[in-house]
Amino acid sequence: MTAKITKITAQKRPGRYNIFLDGQYAFPVSEDVLIDFALMKDQEVDAELKKQLLAADANSQAHQLALNYLSYQLRTIKEMRTYLHDHDVGADTIEKIIVQLTEQKYLDDAEYAKAYVRTNMALHEKGRIVIDRELKQKGVAATEITDALALYDTETTVENGTKLAKKVWQRQAKLAQRVRQQKVRQSLQQKGFTGDEITLIFEQLDFSVDPEDEHDLLDETAAKIVRRYRPLSDSKQRQKFKQALARKGFNFDDINRWLEDHSE
Missing domain, CATH: 1.10.10 (Arc Repressor Mutant, subunit A)
Structure with a gap:
């Protein structure tokens, strides 16, 4: 059974259109779908075409939702999959969007990991252990994490750890020397610096007190x-x-x- 498009009207939402079949409202589509399928008045729509239009519109809306999510910051594939699922996007559509965004280079876990490492290096607040754990939680593969962490060289690690240690040492001025040192060590451990790195960091510090x-x-x-x-x-x-x-x-x-x- 086929029907004929009798009217196409724009919604108040930009980029969205209402399709009327045989004088009755039938379904909405995005501008992308309208263009891709060259929809126009008097065009005939059978059940198969309608199914294709609805699937294409679901994909288009999900794609736009994903782009909006990416507009704030980079995301991993796992984060994107979770976000779309939480917004009631179907599993098949999610996988199509993941493929699209990966091909378009909007999703790239390897580049995400490198950017994440560079950012944390610049902030001077985290060691490799914490960064590794956080990237794993975000779904980044172990090999990609290893490649990214290679950017975090020992010299930068010691420099960042020393800056953090000095801050902690100064904040604990009301404690005795021994406890202040313990606080510094605990803070470095919590921030993901290894035992060997902490030893190198301590060599850069002066814990003497008057x-x-x-x-x-x-x-x-x-x-x-x-x-x-x-x-x-x-x-x-x-x-x-x-x-x-x-x-x-x-x-x-x-x-x-x-x-x-x-x-x-």
Whole structure:
């Protein structure tokens, strides 16, 4: 059974058109479909052509949806597949769009991985381990990740790790030297720097502190903590007080000296 196109009208949405068959509204199509199939008034539409038009329109809408998603930033194939699925695009259409975008070079996981590595190198905040994990979560293949991470040379890794370590060291100025160093190491580990890389980074850093500053910090910290554990004449309270300061990074010799100096 065939029908005849009796009218084609533009929708309020740019690039969308309504198709009327035998005087009745039938279905909408995109401008691309209108052009590709050369639709016009009085053209006959059978069931097979209608099926093709609907499939082509679904593909066209999905393609535009994908392009809008890509307009904000690069995406991986896995991210695109998930995005289209979440927007109720059918599985067959999704795969067609993936093929189209890959052929058009809009989707390229290898280039995405390289761009991702370069960006993180410039931001100075992540080591190779974290970048590797994040790229795997985005669906990038292991070989493509390896090739991309080759851009992140040891010199840049140490330089970035050193910058991060200095920031952490400065932020922890209220802690004793030993704990400050631990915080730096933990932060580098969390950001994805390896043990060997951290060793190289530590060689670039000066963790020395002024003994007088360390003494003043102990004095300030102890004065705050002592209120919690009065009276210090009680052995249990005294031990808790020492442990609290030790957790802040002060050694027991300095703590004992402080107690002697503040025996009152």
